Amino acid sequence: MMAISIIIGCILGILLGFLSPTIPYTASKYLAIGIVAALDSVFGGIASNIKKNFNMKVFISGFFVNAFLSILLTYLGEKLNVDIYLAAIVVFVGRMFNNLGIIRRHYLNEVSKKTKELREKSNKN
Numbered sequence: 001m002m003a004i005s006i007i008i009g010c011i012l013g014i015l016l017g018f019l020s021p022t023i024p025y026t027a028s029k030y031l032a033i034g035i036v037a038a039l040d041s042v043f044g045g046i047a048s049n050i051k052k053n054f055n056m057k058v059f060i061s062g063f064f065v066n067a068f069l070s071i072l073l074t075y076l077g078e079k080l081n082v083d084i085y086l087a088a089i090v091v092f093v094g095r096m097f098n099n100l101g102i103i104r105r106h107y108l109n110e111v112s113k114k115t116k117e118l119r120e121k122s123n124k125n
Contacts, residue, residue, distance in 0.1 A: 043099035
């Protein structure tokens with residue numbers, strides 16, 4: 001179910017990307033930090049699904065609140081002439097790498113188990 005949702009979201013994103021106008025340069029910083037925050041939430045959702053503690057309410061609220069807060073920090077930093085958005089990027093990217101590590105280890109363990117089972121079956125025959 002989650003894979004189908006990801007595929008549909010990617011297809012919709014691609015189609016909307018072709019149909020929408022280009023983002024003005026002044027808004028590109030806001031969009032970039034919003035995307036990083038959203039990707040952090042997506043990787044966190046996948047990792048929590050692997051850990052069997054996924055909660056849709058937490059995922060949706062985190063998705064929008066993280067994106068909104070990071071855009072707000074970017075705006076505030078721009079008004080104060082301080083690059084506050086860099087702190088948000090460091091935090092979100094660090095969490096993305098942690099979650100990606102959890103996902104990678106899970107699937108590597110799955111592949112190792114399958115390989116071990118296949119070797120045991122071939123050794124018995």
